[in-house]
Amino acid sequence: MAKRVSHSESLCGVARPLDAIGDWWSLLIVRDAFDGLRRFGEFQKSLGLAKNILSARLRNLLAHGIMETVPAADGSPYQEYVLTEKGRGLFPLLVALRQWGEDFFFDPDEAHVLLVDKKNGLPVRRLELRAQDGRVVGAEDTMVQLPPALRSNATA
């Protein structure tokens, strides 16, 4: 955290998010939250990280509005950590990460968990980026365009 820049100013659309979730653990916490985990102890058991680190990461996620605490759920006197809308917005990113991992980090025959459609248990499709006209586009079909204001400098 707090890598080089004080806050969000002058960071591009890729770098700003990284300031919030750009470490190993944060995304795993978010993933566990998507899987329904809510309690401090649940995250700790699932991830096996030190409590002070989990504490710091949760604080950071709260500070960035990615998770929030809710008073209780089952009457216990403790609070729980749940994703905000901003946090739930990370779903496509997690899917992209998972699909990339499946593509390149597993042997072809190696067993791994599958993301499936709840309705029928079938695996989901691949994430696809489409242009306005519906074409599936890759990196080579796209470019980044600076906003009219600040033409020309880099990594705005």
Add this chain to the structure above:
Amino acid sequence: MAKRVSHSESLCGVARPLDAIGDWWSLLIVRDAFDGLRRFGEFQKSLGLAKNILSARLRNLLAHGIMETVPAADGSPYQEYVLTEKGRGLFPLLVALRQWGEDFFFDPDEAHVLLVDKKNGLPVRRLELRAQDGRVVGAEDTMVQLPPALRSNATA
């Protein structure tokens, strides 16, 4: 790097990729590579990071097969760094990160770079996850399914 586990074993499909690109800089380097940067000095100038860190990150990206060095391009005696197929596979992830950043890290009226279709200059669509039947699905419509082999333990 080398966070807690020696190598890839027993890491889920989300954690394994994070072992390779789970730090602030690596993804930014990859993004710059998508933007056409190839030389050590180009990356350093663009990202403004210390040379030893860039060196370490590039080495790591090479070790993970995300980038590779090619002997030259313009006759200079130095090597260049280009994305492998595995590295190019990160495109959807970068798009997901960018779109999330645009959604939640910019004021509605704040200018930011746009990812556009090269053919016509129009912005690309949003990334969408679809089920086999074509339905757009969100987190709440999906679940992770363990492979038949190892039913029941967590985070396999």
Add this chain to the structure above:
DNA sequence: CGCTTGAGGTTTTAATTTGCAACCGATATA
């Protein structure tokens, strides 16, 4: 030739982060 310059790093060193372990406070539980 001898000097400088720039690319592409490595080494040194200091600051930051990490993670283990111990502790703490509050609530249950025996």
Add this chain to the structure above:
DNA sequence: TATATCGGTTGCAAATTAAAACCTCAAGCG
């Protein structure tokens, strides 16, 4: 009253990160 469990915080040693200085090689040039 003991004791255990949850949800943390605090110390402290070890590892990681980063800034700056240094090194090497090749080219340019006077």
